[in-house]
Amino acid sequence: MRMISPEWKWAAALAPAGETEYIVVHHAAAEGPAEAVHAAHLARGWSGIGYHFYVRLDGTVYSGRPLGTIGAHTAGYNSRSVGVCFEGNFEVRAMPTEQLAAGRELVAYLRGLYPKAKIVRHRDLDATACPGKNFPFEAMTGGALYRVQAGAFTDRARAERYAERLRAAGFADAYVVG
Ligand SMILES: [Zn+2]
Known part of the structure; x- marks a missing residue:
């Protein structure tokens, strides 16, 4: 897994999270670098990129908020979940093989860290289409x-x-x- 860990500048100190009960997968519904997501979330008045990981279409994984801090990605669940976002709009496009492979590795890694956590889609927890009808959830999380x-x-x-x-x-x- 290719992981890049940028030195994000947070607008405010990040709060410690509680126990991780969920690993929530999202799509960005757009294409662009992690820096663009960070900028967009800052513009919303958040501390910075709201996800813990951002997986690009080419399979490069970016770390966002450090694990153990509260993210900003799923209303009502942020203090007890890890948020993973995939670049792209999977309501309209298919996921490239490289991105799916990176997602599988990342999910397996997080499962190892949080064996009791449930892996869910954003739409399993909230009224949203995220991560899109073409998101390969079974292929990514299944055996x-x-x-x-x-x-x-x-x-x-x-x-x-x-x-x-x-x-x-x-x-x-x-x-x-x-
Ligand atoms: Zn989402």
Whole structure:
């Protein structure tokens, strides 16, 4: 995982967070660097970038608010959650492979840090479309990245053979569903 940790200048001291109960994924609904998110959040009168991590389309991960401090990303949950934002608008576009791979790594890393935390989408906690209908939540947080839909094949044996070929090609997580 390529991680960049900018020296953010906070407009106000960041408050310590409580226990992490949720890891919340968001989309930016826009494209641009982490610095632009920081500037936009400062302009809203916040202390600075509201997320703990920002994952760019090319898979580069930026740290935002330090873990253990309160973020600004999910109303009512900020003191007990870690916020991860993905560059892009996944209401309209698909997620690049590099960004999905970085997201999987980051989620796995956070799961290790907070084994009891639940991984959710912003829309699971609030009335919002975030992180967009094309956000690959299952692929990012599930145990398997390649799910072969049995219904897409004439019979299940064919689906199983296809999954086998994927595994032989190096996709160790491929399995059949449905
Ligand atoms: Zn959101």
